Amino acid sequence: MIAGVALALLLPLAIKGFFLFQLTLALIYAVAILGLNLLTGFNGQFSLGHSAFYAIGAYTAAILMDQADVAYYWTLPAAGAACFIVGFLFGLPALRLEGLYLALATFALAIATPQLLKSTPLEPWTGGVQGIVILKPEAPLGLPLNSDQWLYYFTMLTAALMYAGAVNLMKSRTGRAIMAIRDNPIAASAMGVNVALYKSLTFGVSALYTGVAGALGALTVQFVAPDSFTFNLAIALFVGLVIGGVGSIPGTLLGGLFILFVPNIAEELxxxxxxxxxxxxxxxxxxxxxxxxxxLIRLIVGRTARSRSQPVHFETASRSARLTRETPMSSSTSGDENAK
Amino acid sequence: MDLFLHQALAGLATGSIYACLALAIVMIYAAINHLNFAQGEMAMFSTFIAWQLMQWGAPYLLAFVGAAAFSFVAGIAVERVLFRPIHKAPVLSHIVLFIALFAILNSLAGFIWDYNVKSFPTPFGSRSLFGNGLVSSHDAGMMGVAFTMLVLLYVFFRHTRIGLAMRAAAANPESARLAGVRVGRMISLGWGMAAAIGAVAGIMIAPVVFLDPNMMTSILVYGFAGAVVGGLTSPGGAVFGGLAVGIIENLAGTYIPYVGRELRLTIALFIIVAVLTAKPSGLFGRAIVTRV
Structure with a gap:
């Protein structure tokens, strides 16, 4: 864990240019996938339209910087807030819908988004088909970093905050209510969980995460245009979610790396x-x-840990195996007690 | 008034294609209780098959029948290979597979036939009827083909043994199985027929929207809108919904500024969200009841 953090912090000093840019993007995608995972993995709602929230985040940031000269770091909360509101409002009708219908509505949203961004009424702000070009932020306080390196650290800091937020949210009373709705909505409402409220709140928070990722993406790419936010982006986020593991927070990092690097390799083939x-x-x-x-990693780690320690000390090995196997159960029972 | 009537008629023409796609969606929904997000890409792929057959020198009719037959077989294969093994899996697995199918077909079509827009022939000619360019002879022929197919399907489901068995299998698989219906085969047959209907819809609309790997994405959204308006559990409703959505789209495009060319998809999105919010079971569908 510590080694991983150290590696992530020192990496920009070793590598430069395009690869660093790609790593930054992978991290951004990971945050977007985390948003989707909060919705699908923890609340059991489906969205094929998170490319739309990514687009709203990116456009909010770009428009604020382009038209109002807002400093780049203020665009993130603005993008998050805009997406939270849109997500919450979209979630309101959506919460009457079973999973499949929500997938359908968000599917239509994802496909309609590029056309909406190109439309004439919005053109004074969005720049129509041309999109908007923005400038890369420079490192503050005279730090000896070029803008690529600074952007990497800035993204990293934002991502770390958002991951911490997500982990804490899921450990809280709210998080347990969110997961209870996923596991059994009827039982959850019988327990006193306000299903409608929590569902649309989760949709809002999920959109917020993806929107902040979108704003970071706009800063990194320095350019937004309608055709960057097609249904293909929604597919990519969805792929990242499934690859990383539905309901796994660390898995979203793998998902982000996957959807950035695998298409490049595939394109080469x-x-x-x-x-x-x-x-x-x-x-x-x-x-x-x-x-x-x-x-898969959990499975492999669990097996190798058991087989390696077994011949040395039987008792501790079996205990650790029991621990790894029972953690999810024991945590959920303690969760129930707290909820009561 | 003249403009209104002509626009409504033109809407009916594209609406007949939406109706076909909506019907294909509803047929698969009836069979496996899931929405086929890849329906449009399947239709697109079938249309490319027809185009390829014509490039090889096949006459139109042969290409048409060949593509429909290919789609029928391919639809069954997709059901058998991809969806049969996971038929008890949760919703998410199904959505993942549909998205996978969507991505594969779209990318494969682009790989085999490239992304350049191609023109597609029509057997009906493209003379303008009524002299104002709104309704062409192709539109009329397209409506004719779609309505003929819909009537045939109606007869098939109402008056043939196998059509009745398919309806039984969709309505109540356990009872149907006890009564001797081969439910698994009926589901495969439903997939095959849905794929073939999609192929016909694709071949009919291709001369209007031109042929490329992304041609069906927006049409699929309209097909979904039609299916939702009519109710996902009602084939007749899907047809009605598809036609209604076609007319609404055209009239909104005529009378509301900007909407016409630029925000067509937003209308579909609006229709879907509005219907799902106000009346999720659609106009003719059964309400969904959960057993506690």
């Missing part, structure tokens, strides 16, 4: 086949490892 590669990987995941990469 054959141009235009990236989407097909996504498709085949998705099918493989559903059939072979439904809990995603995070689940």
């Amino acid at each position: 054959s141009k235009g086949l990236a989407q097909a590669v996504y498709g085949f990987i998705l099918i493989a995941v559903i059939y072979l490892m439904p809990s995603g990469a995070a689940g």
Whole structure:
């Protein structure tokens, strides 16, 4: 854990330019996927339209910087707030809907978004098909970093805050209510959880995460245009969610790395086949490892830990195995007690 | 008034295609209780097959029948290979597979036939009827084909043994199985027929929207809107909904500024959200009841 943090902090000093830019983007995608995961993995609602919230976040940041000369760091809360409101409002009708219908409504949202961004009434703000070009932020306080490095650290700091927020949210009373709705909405409402409120709140928070990621994405790419936010982006986020593991917070990091780097590799193999590669990987995941990469790692770590320690000290080994196996159960029972 | 009537008629023409797609969606929904997000891409792929057959020198009719037959078989194959093994899996697994299918077909079509927009022939010619360019002879022919197919399907489901068995299998699989209906085969048949209907819809609309791998995405959204308006559990409702959505789209495009060319998809989104909010079961659908 500490080694990982140290590596992530020192990395920008070792690598430069394009690769650093890619890592920053991967981190941004991870935050967007985290938003989607809060909704799907923890609340059991489906969205095929998170590209729309990513777009709203990106456009909020770009418009604020372009038209109102707002400092770049203020665009993140603004983008988050805008997306929270839109997500909450979209969630309000959506919460009357079963999972499938919500997927349908968000599917239509994702497909309608690029056209909406190009439309004439919005053109004075969005710049229509041309999009908006913005400037890269410089490192503050005379820090000896170029703007790529600074942006990496800035993204990293934001992401760290948002991950901490997500972990704490899911450990809280609110988080337990959110998960209870996923596991059994009827039982949750019988326990006194306001299902409608929590569902639309979760939708709002999920949109907020993805919107902040969108704003960071706009800062990093320095450019927003309607065709960057097509249904393909929604597919990519969804792929990242499934690959990383539905309901796993650390898995979203793997998901972010995956959707950034795998298409590049696939494009090298054959141009235009990236989407097909996504498709085949998705099918493989559903059939072979439904809990995603995070689940696979948990499985491997669990097995090797057990087989390695078993011959040395039988008693501790069996105890640790029991611990790893029972953690989720014991945490959920303690959660129930707290909820009461 | 003249403009209104002509616009409504033009809307009816595209609406007949939406109706076909909505019907295909509803048929698969009836069979497996899931929405086929890849329905549009399946139709697009079938249309490319027809185009390829014509490039190889096949006459129009042969290409049409060949593509429909190919789609029928491919639809069954997709059901058998991809969806049969996970039929008890949760909603998420199904959505993932549909998205996977969507991505694969879209990318594969682009890979095989490239992303350049291609024109697609029509057997009906493109003369303008009524002399104002709104309704062409292709539109009329498209409506004719769609309505013929819908009537045939109606007869099939009402008056043939196998159509009745399919309805039984969709309505109550356990009872149908006890009565000797091969439910698994009926589900495959539903997929095959839905894929073939989609192929016909794709071939009919291709001369209007031109042929490229992304041609069906927006049409699929309209198909969904039609299915939702009519109610996902009602085939007749889906047809009505598809036609209604086609007319609404055209009239809104005529009378509301900007909406016409630029915000067509937003209308569909609006219709979907409005219907799902106000009356999730649609106009003709059964309300969904959960057993506690």
